[in-house]
Amino acid sequence: MISETLILVADDNQEIRDFLEEALETLGGYSVHSVGDGLSALTLVHELQPDLLITDQQMPNLSGIELIHRVRADYPALPVILMTGESSEALAVDALRVGATDYLVKPFDPDELLETVDQSLELAQKLRTSILQAMSGIEGEDEEDQQPGTMPDHLESAASVLFDLDEVLSGAVDTAVRLTGAEEGSLLLLDEVSGELHMRASKNFDDEFASTFRVHVEDSLAGQVISHGEPIILDENAPQKIKTSYLVHSLLYVPLKVRGKVIGVLGIDNRTPGKTLNDEDRAILMAMADYAALAIENAQLYIRSDNERLQLETILREVQNSVVVIDMDHRIIMMNQSAQEIIETEADPVGMNVEDVFKDPKLLALVMDSGENPEREELELGDGRVFGAVRTPIAGVGQAIVMQDISHLKELDRIKSEFVTAVSHDLRSPLTAILGYIELVQRAGPVNDNQRDFIQRVQTSVVQISDLISDLLDLSRIEAGLDTTKVVTDISKIIRDSVKGAEHYAQAEGIHLEMNIPEDLGFVYGDPIRLRQMIGNLLENGVKYSYGEGVVSVEAETEDDQVIIRVQDYGTGIPRADQPKIFDRFFRASNVPEELPGTGLGLSIVKSILDNHYGRIWLESTHGEGTTFTVVLPLHIPEDPQ
Ligand code: ADP
Numbered sequence: 001m002i003s004e005t006l007i008l009v010a011d012d013n014q015e016i017r018d019f020l021e022e023a024l025e026t027l028g029g030y031s032v033h034s035v036g037d038g039l040s041a042l043t044l045v046h047e048l049q050p051d052l053l054i055t056d057q058q059m060p061n062l063s064g065i066e067l068i069h070r071v072r073a074d075y076p077a078l079p080v081i082l083m084t085g086e087s088s089e090a091l092a093v094d095a096l097r098v099g100a101t102d103y104l105v106k107p108f109d110p111d112e113l114l115e116t117v118d119q120s121l122e123l124a125q126k127l128r129t130s131i132l133q134a135m136s137g138i139e140g141e142d143e144e145d146q147q148p149g150t151m152p153d154h155l156e157s158a159a160s161v162l163f164d165l166d167e168v169l170s171g172a173v174d175t176a177v178r179l180t181g182a183e184e185g186s187l188l189l190l191d192e193v194s195g196e197l198h199m200r201a202s203k204n205f206d207d208e209f210a211s212t213f214r215v216h217v218e219d220s221l222a223g224q225v226i227s228h229g230e231p232i233i234l235d236e237n238a239p240q241k242i243k244t245s246y247l248v249h250s251l252l253y254v255p256l257k258v259r260g261k262v263i264g265v266l267g268i269d270n271r272t273p274g275k276t277l278n279d280e281d282r283a284i285l286m287a288m289a290d291y292a293a294l295a296i297e298n299a300q301l302y303i304r305s306d307n308e309r310l311q312l313e314t315i316l317r318e319v320q321n322s323v324v325v326i327d328m329d330h331r332i333i334m335m336n337q338s339a340q341e342i343i344e345t346e347a348d349p350v351g352m353n354v355e356d357v358f359k360d361p362k363l364l365a366l367v368m369d370s371g372e373n374p375e376r377e378e379l380e381l382g383d384g385r386v387f388g389a390v391r392t393p394i395a396g397v398g399q400a401i402v403m404q405d406i407s408h409l410k411e412l413d414r415i416k417s418e419f420v421t422a423v424s425h426d427l428r429s430p431l432t433a434i435l436g437y438i439e440l441v442q443r444a445g446p447v448n449d450n451q452r453d454f455i456q457r458v459q460t461s462v463v464q465i466s467d468l469i470s471d472l473l474d475l476s477r478i479e480a481g482l483d484t485t486k487v488v489t490d491i492s493k494i495i496r497d498s499v500k501g502a503e504h505y506a507q508a509e510g511i512h513l514e515m516n517i518p519e520d521l522g523f524v525y526g527d528p529i530r531l532r533q534m535i536g537n538l539l540e541n542g543v544k545y546s547y548g549e550g551v552v553s554v555e556a557e558t559e560d561d562q563v564i565i566r567v568q569d570y571g572t573g574i575p576r577a578d579q580p581k582i583f584d585r586f587f588r589a590s591n592v593p594e595e596l597p598g599t600g601l602g603l604s605i606v607k608s609i610l611d612n613h614y615g616r617i618w619l620e621s622t623h624g625e626g627t628t629f630t631v632v633l634p635l636h637i638p639e640d641p642q
Pocket residue numbers: 541542543545569571572573574582587588589590592597598599600601602603604627
């Protein structure tokens with residue numbers, strides 16, 4: 001049976017590779033993969049994640065020592081055996097210094113090979129087991145499934161995460177000391193503001209010393225590890241004077257890296273002379289440093305996201321607008337207090353389906369609309385308040401509904417409409433008198449040409465004022481909902497009547513009206529006078545803005561349960577920038593000459609009539625080429641007589 005244990009062999013000599021494969025597979029029962037150069041070996045270590053690496057020293061691209069150095073950075077616990085052709089003491093020391101587990105001097109026989117391989121694998125296994133045991137000890141027996149350094153689910157606040165992090169870091173230092181047999185251990189973290197390292201966790205240091213310990217990055221050994229990102233191992237044999245703020249005889253520091261950035265140092269040391277630290281200790285310490293760094297990174301992430309969540313929650317709670325966030329399946333993700341008051345939910349609505357929570361049919365329809373553009377709706381509450389609700393789709397989340405109390409704006413609007421109605425009414429009588437007396441002036445006696453011209457101008461102006469007053473009155477009546485005369489109406493007849501009504505004006509302006517509508521378009525439920533006025537306004541505009549040239553056509557069709565009416569002209573068109581404001585009261589596009597009569601209210605009336613009939617309108621227009629207004633009205637579907 002082929003063993004699961006995979007050994008990667010790197011040697012540029014084919015015969016040696018064959019020999020190793022043969023010996024390791026047939027005699028040792030290992031799986032073997034071999035390559036001929038150092039760079040390929042490095043790539044394969046990442047790809048295959050072998051259990052052991054055996055490498056030659058002399059290789060193209062990357063030497064054995066360089067390969068070990070590079071592999072060690074990512075895989076501190078991977079055992080590596082270096083093969084050398086020369087029995088050089090110095091090379092062996094170099095190999096062990098960069099992290100080789102053992103070395104073989106060529107020539108070696110199969111027994112020697114297998115013995116070295118077995119020993120290295122055994123050592124690595126022991127190391128792994130003791131680290132794993134140490135880790136599970138730190139994290140508690142019941143959390144075996146947890147990834148090293150991840151935060152347990154039950155943690156609810158940043159404070160408990162920090163408390164837990166302290167335990168994890170102390171555990172990491174404890175384990176490092178226990179596994180290496182060192183006398184003391186410390187975990188130093190860098191304070192970026194002061195540039196000092198302080199002791200975040202320690203083992204066998206005096207508590208007061210640990211809590212007040214500070215060294216500067218620039219003039220300390222630990223600082224060198226921070227600056228260079230490389231481990232430092234020193235003992236009495238090493239010629240360098242050990243610069244720490246306490247007296248030690250041997251010391252090992254490894255960097256703590258979070259996303260490639262060194263944020264601290266994990267260290268062990270001995271104060272007793274004669275005790276040394278070796279590469280195995282370094283591998284243990286590097287593994288523990290990775291573990292501690294992961295825990296710190298997770299805690300940082302947790303605290304950051306927790307802070308952001310709290311901040312967002314506070315903002316949403318405190319804003320006066322009501323906010324509801326809904327997922328793609330129409331379940332409520334979040335609803336702030338103010339929204340809960342409007343929607344009047346009894347239970348906690350989070351997780352519930354909107355259909356079980358929203359009672360207002362308009363609000364429900366708004367939420368169920370799956371359009372990609374923001375939509376708005378007005379909601380009237382039982383207590384008379386009016387809210388403007390805006391639905392905004394959020395990619396990857398669902399949608400947000402923001403509701404704002406617009407009762408005061410509605411009230412202002414109502415007062416303004418009342419005022420306009422009253423004033424308009426009162427203006428009509430004096431206008432009638434002016435028109436009447438102007439008529440009489442002409443009959444009272446002969447007037448000269450000049451006087452006739454002036455009278456004509458007064459008449460035109462009075463007609464304009466009276467048009468404006470009619471439009472204003474119409475608009476305020478429609479908006480106040482005074483049109484209650486809705487009946488089931490034949491929509492083709494409405495269109496035909498409207499065309500007939502506009503014909504006289506079109507002829508006078510030299511425009512031909514075209515109509516293309518099917519005989520039977522169906523029925524709409526509405527006010528025939530207002531519907532005629534709506535189509536009439538669109539036709540008149542088409543004629544007016546064609547400036548005496550071309551045709552204006554009206555066509556209609558039904559689709560599903562609606563009738564679609566299009567009024568098209570080939571006139572002056574509407575500049576793109578003006579299009580969004582075209583239905584606003586008193587708005588006239590920038591390309592309309594000032595002397596052309598008009599109130600800027602016609603399209604507002606059209607829009608209000610359509611709002612009253614659950615219809616919609618939009619336009620397509622190109623400046624200089626013409627305009628098409630499209631109106632959609634719901635068809636009246638007779639109820640099933642059962
Ligand atoms: P007006 O009394 O000015 O015609 P409307 O409310 O009917 O007021 O129209 C508003 C503005 O929209 C007009 O002043 C004009 O600029 C533009 N407009 C409306 N219909 C057309 C059209 N068919 N072609 C070009 N411009 C149009």
